[in-house]
Amino acid sequence: MRICVVSPFTGLAGDMLLAALVDAGAPADRIRAAVASSGLTGWDLRVESLLTHGLTAARALVAVTDDATSRSAAELIAMAGRVEPAPVAERAVAALRAIAEAEGRLHGEPPERVHLHELGGHDTLVDVIGVCAALHALDVSTVYCGALPLGTGTVRTAHGVLPCPAPATAALLAGARTVGSDLDGETVTPTAAALLKAVSARFEPPPEFRLLATGYGAGTRPLPDRPNVAVVYLGEPGDAGARTLVVLETNLDDVTGEVLGHVVGELLSAGALDAWISPVTMKKGRPAHVLHVLAEPEHAARLGDLVLAETGSLGLREYPVRRTALARETETVDVLGMPVRRKRGPHGAKPEHDDVVAAARELGLPARVVATIAAGR
Structure with missing residues (x-):
């Protein structure tokens, strides 16, 4: 390919x-x-x-x-x-x-x-x-x-x-x-x-x-x-799609769930390749979260500034990672007359969840049934 x-x-x-x-x-x-x-x-x-x-x-x-x-x-x-x-x-x-x-x-x-x-x-x-x-x-x-x-x-x-x-x-x-x-x-x-x-x-x-x-x-x-x-x-x-990216991280023990969800959405809209949150226990037994951001090296500084501004954190970690991304393509399949996009890679296909839900509502079927049909299983 x-x-x-x-x-x-x-x-x-x-x-x-x-x-x-x-x-x-x-x-x-x-x-x-x-x-x-x-x-x-x-x-x-x-x-x-x-x-x-x-x-x-x-x-x-x-x-x-x-x-x-x-x-x-x-x-x-x-x-x-x-x-x-x-x-x-x-x-x-x-x-x-x-x-x-x-x-x-x-x-x-x-x-x-x-x-x-x-x-x-x-x-x-x-x-x-x-x-x-x-x-x-x-x-x-x-x-x-x-x-x-x-x-x-x-x-x-x-x-x-x-x-x-x-x-x-x-x-x-x-x-x-x-x-x-x-x-x-x-x-x-x-x-x-x-x-x-x-x-x-x-x-x-x-x-x-x-x-x-x-x-x-x-x-x-x-x-x-x-x-x-x-x-x-x-x-x-070359190299099976492997490339060097950057992960940004910060520990947060004083940020609400609403703000965390908002920051993840803002990061993705601003060009982050991915953003996610992990629950952790910090010093003195405090429950907290780690905010992770996967980014292109040239976007790391801008996204880091966004994290600090939105969370109020006083620090940020940054380190390089090697990511391998397999080739994939998006195709559209017909599920009982409804179009459903699915992402196909070398080892299988996965339907787009939003399309599955929309089709399930129109067809009056459970989403899992539509997903199974769309995946071709």
Whole structure:
């Protein structure tokens, strides 16, 4: 299994990511075959090479021969569900469902009734299925992504002029790492944001890996002072995903349970890889807790300051640890008509608890029954 590292130099769009993956070696014929298996007609995908600011990059162009410019989210999801092979369909459906849910929340409609305008044409379906097919063809199991630059100004949509990033994009980027940009207009599209969400992209430094290929995908907007490209790096992880991280610890005997729970949530929101609490007995027989934080070395100081500020502790321990993280991917399975995400690793699969609970409520079944079905046991 391989990893893919996305560097959104000037931003990210679905066609930029697709072009970059083709430039890195994804076979265009397999991508076209996957899109065709959805039943979409009246389109053609061409990937051409261009020179921009001294850099050769690939650009994905979709030629359309019919006049269907918008479709409902339900129609797009149904088409994506017919895609072969099945892993490509699962990721494509997850991306489109994410768009439908984001648009539905914004417009106060159920996701299945959302009608997509700019996102309902051929381009969206080709980009979504194409990227998922490219990742599958390249045997990519894990995607890492750098901080996404967010443009300023406005974007024109079917609903009028909206601020950048567009509301749907902002909703889809919840939890992602972002950074300000000096570029005007839309730098990250809803399609790109939904794809990153569907593949469970990690917004953290990648582990050590052997670089196999690099791909450059160009956007459609020319920039006066730099190439408008996204870069992907394809690699094989080394040392079975082992890497050096940092553990922060502090002993607490005067902090309430409410505060402890709050601090754990704040740490995870601030970028901690994990945070947990252990009960201990301190001097004079005092019951207490140890707060542990697992962090990237470059985030340790910031997270340590957060711990001290939130708990009032007067000290903090820090030491390096070696963590081995096995390759894993998130897929969506159907449980009696309800979608349930599950995380699959080399030794099995585990359903996402929140999805299991939601499905169990809808189906009127015990959560353990839904979990068993979703796990495939």
